[in-house]
Amino acid sequence: MKGICLYPGSRKIARQGAAGPFTTWAIRMRRTGQAALLAALAAGLAACAAPGQPLRGTGDLGLVVERASGQLTLVDTTARAPYAQVAGLGDLSHASAVYSRDGRYAYIFGRDGGLTKVDLLTAGIAKRVIQGGNSIGGAVSQDGTLVAAANYEPGGVKVFDAKTLELVADLPAEYTAADGSKKFSRVVGIADLPGRRFIYSLFDADAIWIADLSDVKAPKVTKIGKIGHQPYDALITPDGRYYLAGLFGEDGIAKLDLWQPDKGVERVLAHYGRGEEKLPVFKMPHLRGWAVAGNRAYLPAIGRHEVLVVDLTTWKEVGRIPVAGQPVFVMARPDGRQVWVNFAVPDYSRVQVIDTLTNTIAKTLEPGKAVLHLEFTPRGEQVWISARDDDKVVVYDTATFAPVATLAAKSPSGIFFTSRANRLGF
Amino acid sequence: MKGICLYPGSRKIARQGAAGPFTTWAIRMRRTGQAALLAALAAGLAACAAPGQPLRGTGDLGLVVERASGQLTLVDTTARAPYAQVAGLGDLSHASAVYSRDGRYAYIFGRDGGLTKVDLLTAGIAKRVIQGGNSIGGAVSQDGTLVAAANYEPGGVKVFDAKTLELVADLPAEYTAADGSKKFSRVVGIADLPGRRFIYSLFDADAIWIADLSDVKAPKVTKIGKIGHQPYDALITPDGRYYLAGLFGEDGIAKLDLWQPDKGVERVLAHYGRGEEKLPVFKMPHLRGWAVAGNRAYLPAIGRHEVLVVDLTTWKEVGRIPVAGQPVFVMARPDGRQVWVNFAVPDYSRVQVIDTLTNTIAKTLEPGKAVLHLEFTPRGEQVWISARDDDKVVVYDTATFAPVATLAAKSPSGIFFTSRANRLGF
Numbered sequence: 085m086k087g088i089c090l091y092p093g094s095r096k097i098a099r100q101g102a103a104g105p106f107t108t109w110a111i112r113m114r115r116t117g118q119a120a121l122l123a124a125l126a127a128g129l130a131a132c133a134a135p136g137q138p139l140r141g142t143g144d145l146g147l148v149v150e151r152a153s154g155q156l157t158l159v160d161t162t163a164r165a166p167y168a169q170v171a172g173l174g175d176l177s178h179a180s181a182v183y184s185r186d187g188r189y190a191y192i193f194g195r196d197g198g199l200t201k202v203d204l205l206t207a208g209i210a211k212r213v214i215q216g217g218n219s220i221g222g223a224v225s226q227d228g229t230l231v232a233a234a235n236y237e238p239g240g241v242k243v244f245d246a247k248t249l250e251l252v253a254d255l256p257a258e259y260t261a262a263d264g265s266k267k268f269s270r271v272v273g274i275a276d277l278p279g280r281r282f283i284y285s286l287f288d289a290d291a292i293w294i295a296d297l298s299d300v301k302a303p304k305v306t307k308i309g310k311i312g313h314q315p316y317d318a319l320i321t322p323d324g325r326y327y328l329a330g331l332f333g334e335d336g337i338a339k340l341d342l343w344q345p346d347k348g349v350e351r352v353l354a355h356y357g358r359g360e361e362k363l364p365v366f367k368m369p370h371l372r373g374w375a376v377a378g379n380r381a382y383l384p385a386i387g388r389h390e391v392l393v394v395d396l397t398t399w400k401e402v403g404r405i406p407v408a409g410q411p412v413f414v415m416a417r418p419d420g421r422q423v424w425v426n427f428a429v430p431d432y433s434r435v436q437v438i439d440t441l442t443n444t445i446a447k448t449l450e451p452g453k454a455v456l457h458l459e460f461t462p463r464g465e466q467v468w469i470s471a472r473d474d475d476k477v478v479v480y481d482t483a484t485f486a487p488v489a490t491l492a493a494k495s496p497s498g499i500f501f502t503s504r505a506n507r508l509g510f
Numbered sequence: 511m512k513g514i515c516l517y518p519g520s521r522k523i524a525r526q527g528a529a530g531p532f533t534t535w536a537i538r539m540r541r542t543g544q545a546a547l548l549a550a551l552a553a554g555l556a557a558c559a560a561p562g563q564p565l566r567g568t569g570d571l572g573l574v575v576e577r578a579s580g581q582l583t584l585v586d587t588t589a590r591a592p593y594a595q596v597a598g599l600g601d602l603s604h605a606s607a608v609y610s611r612d613g614r615y616a617y618i619f620g621r622d623g624g625l626t627k628v629d630l631l632t633a634g635i636a637k638r639v640i641q642g643g644n645s646i647g648g649a650v651s652q653d654g655t656l657v658a659a660a661n662y663e664p665g666g667v668k669v670f671d672a673k674t675l676e677l678v679a680d681l682p683a684e685y686t687a688a689d690g691s692k693k694f695s696r697v698v699g700i701a702d703l704p705g706r707r708f709i710y711s712l713f714d715a716d717a718i719w720i721a722d723l724s725d726v727k728a729p730k731v732t733k734i735g736k737i738g739h740q741p742y743d744a745l746i747t748p749d750g751r752y753y754l755a756g757l758f759g760e761d762g763i764a765k766l767d768l769w770q771p772d773k774g775v776e777r778v779l780a781h782y783g784r785g786e787e788k789l790p791v792f793k794m795p796h797l798r799g800w801a802v803a804g805n806r807a808y809l810p811a812i813g814r815h816e817v818l819v820v821d822l823t824t825w826k827e828v829g830r831i832p833v834a835g836q837p838v839f840v841m842a843r844p845d846g847r848q849v850w851v852n853f854a855v856p857d858y859s860r861v862q863v864i865d866t867l868t869n870t871i872a873k874t875l876e877p878g879k880a881v882l883h884l885e886f887t888p889r890g891e892q893v894w895i896s897a898r899d900d901d902k903v904v905v906y907d908t909a910t911f912a913p914v915a916t917l918a919a920k921s922p923s924g925i926f927f928t929s930r931a932n933r934l935g936f
Contacts (some may be wrong), residue, residue: 102753126550133679140633141614142567143931144654162611164656185588185889187613188567205565226891228570228588278890278911280846323804324845342845356743377750378804379823397805397823399526419704419934421769449827462932463611464704465652505569506888 102357105420138205142187145204146459146501148470148477149192150166150494156192157493158207161461161468163502164479168207174198180221183505184246185373186229190500191246193219198232201249211249215242222275224506230297232274234281239268241284243297252300258367259289273318274372275509277342284314285329292329292340294316311338311349311504317371320471320509321381321396327509330371331357339399340353342503352399356383356392363387365411366428372510375416376425377440384411391425393443405443408434417482418464422446426455426469435469437485451478456496462503470496543920568652571630572885572927573902574896575618576920582898583620583919584633587894587927588907589886590915593861600624602853606647607923609931610672611654612859618671619645620863620916625659627675630797637675641668649702651885652934653656656723658674658700659709664693669723676740678726685715699744701935709742711755714820718744718755718766718775725921737764737775743797746935747807747822753935756797757783765825778825780810787812792854793838798936801842801849808849809836817851819869831869834860843908844890848872851897852881861895863911877904882922896922 139354148157148166155171175196176509188208192200197216217237224417226422231244231399240256257269265350269288277283279447280297292311296304313333319328320342326465329338335357338349358365375384378394383392385404391414393403409431423438433453439446458470466488469478472495479489504510537863547902572593574583581765599605601622606616615636618626623642626635643663650657650672653789657667658668666682683695695714703709718737722730737760746768755764761783764775780829784791795810802808802822809818811830817840819829835857841847849864865872878897883892892914895904905915 117873139565141610141612141631141928142569143609143928144611183569184567185570185887186567187569205567211673226889276889280849324847325804378751421704421750446666463652463702463934502567502569503932506932 092229097442112276113178126240140205142204142502143368143462144502145187146203146468146471147181147190147202148493148496149179149181149498149500150181151175151472155494156202156205157496158189158478159468159491160194161466164466164491166491166493170202170207170209174199174214175201175281178220178497181500181504182224182231182510183461183500184503184504185356187502188404190502191222191224191231191247192330195219195233197237199231199249199433213244213249215251216242220272221274223274223282223510224505225278225280225282225297226278229231229281229381230280230300233277233293234271234274234284235271239270239286239288241282241295242283243295243300253295253297253303253409255295255303255305257286257289259286259291260281260295261288272316273319275318275327277320277509281338283318283327283340283342285318287314287316287332290314292331292338294345301440306345308340308349311340312336312351316368319325319371319374322376324439324508328352328371328374329369330368332368335359353383353392353394353401354371355401356496357387358386366410366427366430368410369410369414374414375414375420376422377416380440382438382440383414384414384425386410391423391438396436401444405438405445407438407445408448415458415460416440416468417460418462422482424460424467426458429454432456433471449480449485451480451487452476457498459499459501461501464508468499472496548832552879555607566631568630568928570793570887570928571613572925573607573616573628573896574919574922575602575605575607575924575926576918577605577898577923578921581626581920582616583917583922584630585903585917586895590917591807592675592917592919596633596635597636598627599626599638602923604646604923607926608657608936609926609928610646610650611931613928616928617648617650617657619648621645623661623663625657625670625675628664633896639670639675641677646698647700649700649708649936651706652702656706656726658702658721659666660697660710661738662696665696665712665714667700667708667721667928669708669721669726670731670786671852679723679729680719681721681729681731682710682838683719684713685712685717687714691807698742701744701753703746703751705936709738709744709746709753709766709768711739711744713742713758716740716759718753718764720771728804732771734766734771734775737766738762738777745797745800747757748802750934754778754797754800755918758794761785771879779809779816779818779820779827781827782812782866784812792856794835795840797838798839799844801840803842803846803849808840808842808864808866809831809857810851812836815823817849817864820903829869830863831871832861833864833871839884841884842866843886843893844888848908850884852884852891855880858882859897871878875911875912877906878902883924885925887927888932894925896925898922 144162158168172237191201201211203210216235243253260408269286274284290310294306312331315329316332318329327340365387382392391405409427436446451469452474454472477491515611519855570588597645612648616628627637629636648659679834695712700710720732741755742758753766761863807820817831835853861875863873877895878899878900903917
């Protein structure tokens, strides 16, 4: 027996696999006393897969964040079932995830500042670091080599090697406050841009920064100030061209043309926001939830029971659709034909589906109590919905609106599929 | 030792893996004579991965078709390198590939009517059937359960179980010819639609058909006739809404609104085609190559050294960009900022890059002789280009236009990455 990986029915090209999990297995095996044969086995397997792992593609995998227990449930969207759990991730309230470019690893950003690299194939923690005091999200560089975490505390961005989670760049969000003192701003709305760059907003400094890490030893940060008061979240349009930051401190949206950043930030949708009446807002909507169908964007109104329709050529509002509550996530099915909406408390046990051809409500569903998130499979035939207070995730067929599977999960919040690895600005 | 898969650091949920490849390995091992231990090992491993396989994600894998030798080179876009070869696929001239929803398996449609299911993890042929006389492409249903092959000979579509390649539905493209006789049309431009449906065009019958396989035992076929003369290829717009078929027998494009198919086919771009002068056309462009950036589509002109710019709101031509030859593939980088173009003979050793902000040529490259295809990594930082007559594939950094890797391949043609599994209508 040779110490190589053999590919049946193919010519072989040498490759290195993960040796780590095998080591554990080898030690366990040696206890049986068959040392000689096991040494031979070890030689044969060391460069290959650990035998305890199922051989499988990663394109249909994902994870559900269980905020109460600090663990993840790993799921398979073909089987529509969980296949493993991973514990020990710390405080996962409001945690988010991004993926390595091969779809094997998830990077989880926790509210305790933890950054955890989870292996979806071995269902284990590959690496975990406490990188900050309070992280609300992150991004993977376009080339997959860097992971950036956006921190509230200490305010700034930290950039890590995607393989090792070694810190490679620290980018404090230092600014001069009104009283002349130096402070660090909370960072929100981080996204990757082409060419090892990250864009993010500084809540306390009314700014958008772009960090270029082409040379990780000498990052270059471009700073755009006075973009509007208190950017609280942001997104990149699906075509990759515009960065849009919602403003907490005033109405309107700050829009930056990423193809022509020198033109500066433009204000659009002047009436988008809390308004002069300062309506009670039970939960600020997530901007990542904006949906684009054709040339129109569907936005969660703030404080109102409405979804706004915006023409993306003129950036003007062209319609409003009455919905069942204050919208939180407004997300398009990948083909754009439907937009699914969940709501803030007290209407958070419903989900509504907008037909984008008629801009009317096609369906109202009640998946369970406290719907926190929803995620479409990449081609849109299923949507997975987390109902936190019913401890379950419900999977719907988006064509028939029939529930096709229900999974138990402890206080599930975010749901993230590996297909996110393929998307820009996410 | 227990007969289960162990996930280090996690709670276990039972799963079945591939037992097939393990069997071979077990037989080989039994020859060493350590029967008792090996039986225990077999019990422990049977439900898990074969030890000869590297454990890895599939999100960054792909394949290069080597048309001359009937084999595939499997590639890794993170390493920018080949990792295995798979032979025995028959006639691969003009072969195309689609992927299973987990990204593990490629389905290859060959000109000899062969449909081959290739396992990218074991680098072997999982299954191969001769399903027709001459296939030019296929599609996987949105839910991943069905594979459809579009055939020239005998004209029609055959639908297979994606797991087993067992034939589940045969849909002959039978039509009544001008002389009243029954004939079978060649089928082109097949794509998946939401809900286990496939759409395709009948070259000889001037028709577009939609097959609904919700019930595979009783497929329903909707037939739309008189769509224009000789549809030769087709595509679905990236937003999933429109099916567009190019016409060989006359100018113009047949456009079907998939959200409102009852409205029938509309003719757009009346001047798109070979024109009244009947220009010499060295190679009909591939419609799959149409690029959309923002609200504009970039189309290969037929017979002319131009790329056409079309406004997708009005479906009118709004510009023409002079290029170095008759364009074949016109493909947008995933963020839409660049459109890459290759050409028919005699200009087929060049590739040009259009900047979609200015609609001018940003770069002219000479990757090698006889450039047949190009494929972007899903987030667009790399493009892989096959140069058939130089027996190589060249990988470019799309930001700098620098070649970053060169791979040897025998007469490479199509390049297909697993990220296609995530796309609708592809």
